[in-house]
Amino acid sequence: MPFLTRRALLGAAASLPLAAPARAAWPDRPLRIVSGFAPGGLNDIVSRAMAQALGPVLGQPVVVENRAGAGGSLGATAAARAAPDGSTLWMGIVDTQAINPNSYRGLQYDPERDFAPISLVAHFPFGVVVGPSQPQLRDFEGMIAAARAAPGQFTFASWGVASTSHLAMERILRAKGVEMLHVPFTSQAPAMQAIMAGQVDAMALPAGGAESLTRDGRTRCVAVIAQRPLDILPGAPPVNTLGVDLESGLWKAIYAPARTPPEILARLNAAVREAMQAPAFVEVVRQQGAVPQPSTPEELAALGRRERLAWGEVVRATGAFVD
Structure with a gap:
C-alpha cells in the first residue's frame, strides 16, 4: 500500500466538491x-x-x-x-x-x-347600529323613515370609501330607496368612537363591534346582515326579513x-x-x-x-x- 504524505491528503481533500451548508430548520426567527x-x-x-x-x-x-x-x-x-x-x-x-x-x-x-x-x-357577520345622536330611533324601519324624512342629512360612518362597511350600507339604502350622507374614517375604531360621541348617526360594522357599542344602551343594533339572528345581538332581526335581500360580512x-x-x-x-x-x-x-x-x-x-x-x-x- 503506497504511503500518503500529509500534503497529498490535504490536496485530495481540497479537490472534493464542497458540501452544501446545512439549511436551518424553518422557522428560525420570529x-x-x-x-x-x-x-x-x-x-x-x-x-x-x-x-x-x-x-x-x-x-x-x-x-x-x-x-x-x-x-x-x-x-x-x-x-x-x-x-x-x-x-x-x-x-x-x-x-x-x-x-x-x-x-x-x-x-x-x-x-x-x-x-x-x-x-x-x-x-x-355585520350589525347595523344607530347611535345616541338619534335617541328616538328604536328599530330598522325607524332609521329608514328618519333618513327618508331628511335626505342626505342622516349620516353613516364607515372605515373608508369602498370598504365593506360603506358598501353594505349603500346596498341597504339602495334597496330601501333612501339616501344618507357617508362619513368615512381611516379605520373601524375611530368610526366607532364617532358613533358613541354622537357625531355620526349610524354604521354597519362587524357584529362584535356592534355588540360592544350597544352595552350601555345608548347605541342600538337595529338589524344584522346575516341569514339568521345572532346570539350576541339578541332582538336584532336579519335584514332579509326587513325587505333587504343582502348577506354581507x-x-x-x-x-x-x-x-x-x-x-x-x-x-x-x-x-x-x-x-x-x-x-x-x-x-x-x-x-x-x-x-x-x-x-x-x-x-x-x-x-x-x-x-x-x-x-x-x-x-x-x-x-x-x-x-
Whole structure:
C-alpha cells in the first residue's frame, strides 16, 4: 500500500466538491403578521389572537405590525413586497383582497399575483347600529323613515370609501330607496368612537363591534346582515326579513408573499389550522359572532376569485371608486 504524505491528503481533500451548508430548520426567527388597519378594530383583534395561538405551534414569537391606510392597501403593499421566506404573513380581508382591486385606481399590489393563499380564518357577520345622536330611533324601519324624512342629512360612518362597511350600507339604502350622507374614517375604531360621541348617526360594522357599542344602551343594533339572528345581538332581526335581500360580512384570511417556498406554505397551512383550534382563539372569534373556518389554499384562492367578481359589480353599481 503506497504511503500518503500529509500534503497529498490535504490536496485530495481540497479537490472534493464542497458540501452544501446545512439549511436551518424553518422557522428560525420570529414571525410577523401585518394588519392593514389601526389597533382596536376587528382586524387587529383577530390578528393578535392568531399571533398568540400561532407562536406556540411554530415555536417562535409572532408579532402584529399595524400598517394602516388607504383601506388596508398600504399594509397589503408592504406585505406583498416582504421577503418570501415565511417570516411575514398578511391578514387579508375581503376589502383588501376583493374590493380594493375593483375600486382603487393605481393599486400597488395584485391580490392574486402578489400573495400566496394559506387559509381562510372566518366570516364575520355585520350589525347595523344607530347611535345616541338619534335617541328616538328604536328599530330598522325607524332609521329608514328618519333618513327618508331628511335626505342626505342622516349620516353613516364607515372605515373608508369602498370598504365593506360603506358598501353594505349603500346596498341597504339602495334597496330601501333612501339616501344618507357617508362619513368615512381611516379605520373601524375611530368610526366607532364617532358613533358613541354622537357625531355620526349610524354604521354597519362587524357584529362584535356592534355588540360592544350597544352595552350601555345608548347605541342600538337595529338589524344584522346575516341569514339568521345572532346570539350576541339578541332582538336584532336579519335584514332579509326587513325587505333587504343582502348577506354581507367580513371574511379574513392568512396569506404569505408570493414565491414563498411550497414546503413553508404547507407548514403554515397546517400550523394556522392547528392555531385556530386553540380555545382562546375560538373564544375571540365567537365573541365576534363567528366560528373559525380553516380552508385549503386552493379553497381560499377560489373564494378570492369569486369575491372579486361579485364585489366588482357592487363597486360599479355604486360608483365607489377611489383615485
